[in-house]
Amino acid sequence: MEQKKIGEFIAAQRKEKQMTQKQLGEALGISDKAISKWECGKGLPDISIMVPLCELLEINVNELLSGEHLTEDAYSRKAEENMMNLIQESENQKKENIRGNILRTVTWVMGNLLILFMLIMTSASQTNFPITFYFDMPSLIAMLFYLYLTLFFTGHTKNFRNAFSFLRRRKPESIEEAQKAIIAVSLAMKSLITAGAFCTLFFSIYLLWLTTNSMDLSTFTANMAITLIPFLYGVIGAAILxxxxxxxENKIL
Incomplete structure (x- = not known):
């Protein structure tokens, strides 16, 4: 599809209706930046918005995708052409999604192996003396890295960044985009708590192992309390988010 041609057609129809980009965006529940992006040929309206957009501009979807008004003779021909273009774009999107999923899977697996290796090496370095606050920094790094991997693997990295962008000043381009941002934040909260619980469990098991191998029992209680710090990190992170x-939820939706 010719995005530039479609964008120019949208702009022409909007101006014909004497509407500004902001007014059209408000009518569709999206930002004026989204309208500007369409009209500059840098993107196309989401499928869920096409029908309401056409109703506002008093055109049909076939004309929108063609980027021009159609005669009766050209209508059927353009409808078939537009359908083929949509199918082709859908296939291309599926291929991109498959490649992205493979990349995220490989990154997630390698990242978790790296986290496990870091935790094992940290524990090994403590074999000859009790657990101390030395565990704090590796735990924090591991948790943040796990958070990044989770967002990346699920495809919510951009949505998570958008959540903070929406809070400052930028409006979402659609309700769906806002909902994805909320889902990303919820996922981040769960990831932090899960990662914190995993680190605490790992260090607790290691502490018990040290105890059975001639560790000074007088420091056991203090060190057991220290092992709870990663979980505390997770709770604090979730509380911040x-x-x-x-x-x-209140301001956007």
Whole structure:
């Protein structure tokens, strides 16, 4: 499809209706930046928005995808052509999604192996003396890395960044985009708590192993408390993100 031609057609129809980009965006529940992107030929309206957009501009979807008004003779021919273009774009999108999923899977597996290796090496370095606050930094790094991997693997990295962008000033281009941002924040909260719980469990098991291998029992209670710090990190992180999620739900949706 000729995005530039479609964009120019949208702009012409909007101006004919004496509407600004902001007015059209508000009528569709999206930002004026999204309208500008379409009219500059840098993107196409989402399928869920096409029908409402056509109703506002008083055109049909076939004309929208053709980027021009159609005569009765050209209508059927263009309809078939537009359908083939949509099918082709759908196939290309599927291929991109498959490649992206493979990349995310490989990255997720390698990342988790790296986290496990880091935790094992950290534990090994403590074999000759009790667990101390030395565990704090590796745990924090591991948790943040796990958070990144989770967002990347699920395809929510951009949505997570958008969540904070929406809070500042940028409006979402669609309700669906706002919902994805909320899902990304919720996923991040769960990931932090899960990662914190995993680190705490790992260090607790290691501490018990040290205890059975002549560790000084007088330091056991203090060190057991220290092993809870990663879980505390996760809870604090989730608590920080909770207001972000609430603001998105209240102000955007």
């Amino acid at each position: 909770m207001p972000v999620k609430g603001c998105l």
